[in-house]
Amino acid sequence: MTDAILILRQCGIQPTPQRIAVVECVLNGNGHPTADDVLISARKTCPTVSRATVYNTLNLLVEKGLIGMQTIREGAVVFDPNVEKHHHFIDDDTGDIYDIPWDQLDVKGKDKLKDFEILEFQVIMRGRRKKR
Amino acid sequence: MTDAILILRQCGIQPTPQRIAVVECVLNGNGHPTADDVLISARKTCPTVSRATVYNTLNLLVEKGLIGMQTIREGAVVFDPNVEKHHHFIDDDTGDIYDIPWDQLDVKGKDKLKDFEILEFQVIMRGRRKKR
DNA sequence: GTATCGATTTAGACAATGTCAAGATCGGAG
DNA sequence: CTCCGATCTTGACATTGTCTAAATCGATAC
Known part of the structure; x- marks a missing residue:
């Protein structure tokens, strides 16, 4: 279990329940989720989270280098918890x-x-x- | 100038003005057009061509192995006149x-x-x- | 406790990509 | 000319992603 709060703080991002849910979904989930995958699974722990917040948070995490973003699947970008090459x-x-x-x-x-x-x-x- | 009619016949596709325009746009155009690029440039020679026909034709050409399809750009698939590896x-x-x-x-x-x-x-x- | 201010979130509008179905249109065979 | 199958067009629809305005939240000051 990753400590999402700590990770967010280290990147200079204010931890909020919504952002914590997003981080946990990407980092603890298996594989390469799309934004919609993250939205659905984040809503399990934070039912009110909106699509815009998920997109904003994912883009923020990419910008900070915490996750990767790959355009290898048709139709939707996928996010990647593995930031190593x-x-x-x-x-x-x-x-x-x-x-x-x-x-x-x-x-x-x-x-x-x-x-x-x-x-x-x-x-x-x-x-x-x-x-x- | 490629002979679009001949190419279509060789693939077992009925040549129509719309399909000819699409083939010519992809094969004679430069680079890796999106479906929308093809739509816009096909309309220069065949102004009434519809979006659905362009998509149908492009998918048909991919299916027949006449062009390639790459998911390397964000937002839209690109088509590739180069079918060699x-x-x-x-x-x-x-x-x-x-x-x-x-x-x-x-x-x-x-x-x-x-x-x-x-x-x-x-x-x-x-x-x-x-x-x- | 309450007012305020900035940051965050939400809901919904919006544009773009792609698919699909229903009706129109075209072209050839009889 | 009529019919029939193939093709095309139009418009509806779903999905992805962005954006904006309004609501909400939290911390601080009073």
């Missing part, structure tokens, strides 16, 4: 998104791209998760 | 999307991902295009 695998059947540790893959040849200043990059893979 | 670079300042040839980059380590069956992958880079 990592790659992504998307299961085409289920839509589930999995993190792939950064050091599992090595991308060679970026230095050949003379015309581009690469500030960040990631590998995005699609396919099926094997059932073990 | 390739990577993408996104200019954070302008939002422009550039194709990076497949053989410029080499991704090592995919075979280590035992739990995933990778059907396709690409490297997505963000940053700034250098002015020469």
Whole structure:
């Protein structure tokens, strides 16, 4: 269980019940929720929270570097509690998104791209998760 | 100038003025248009074309493998006349999307991902295009 | 206790993206 | 010409995301 209040304070954000609910949903939830996923699950602990507050809070958290934001799914941005560099695998059947540790893959040849200043990059893979 | 009629026939799609306009906009246009970009530019040659037809046609073309579809920009899917495997670079300042040839980059380590069956992958880079 | 002030939240309006259904339209076969 | 199937258009609808005005909350001052 993460201490949402502490985390918010460390980022210079006033903790409120609504913001605490949002932080807990993203950080303790599993996976890569959309804003709407967060809204629904935040309402379980804070039933009156509004859509605008969820969006505002998520954007605030992204701005402060507390969570990531990925545009890898059709229709809606997803938020990512993992702020370390990592790659992504998307299961085409289920839509589930999995993190792939950064050091599992090595991308060679970026230095050949003379015309581009690469500030960040990631590998995005699609396919099926094997059932073990 | 691509022969849109021929291309459509080869895919088993009835050529119509609307579909021809859509195909020409995507294939002859530069870059990675959104559906709305295509709608606007298709209306220059076929002023009555409707939004639904543009969406239907684009989805049809994707289904037939004539164009690609990428979810790399926030807010809207982009379509891609380049159906060869390739990577993408996104200019954070302008939002422009550039194709990076497949053989410029080499991704090592995919075979280590035992739990995933990778059907396709690409490297997505963000940053700034250098002015020469 | 109460008034006040700033920050936060809410509700609803709004724009954009994308899908869908119903009716209109088009083109070819008989 | 008529009919029929395919295609197109229009408008409704759901969803995502942003914005604004009004309500609410909390802390401080009196």
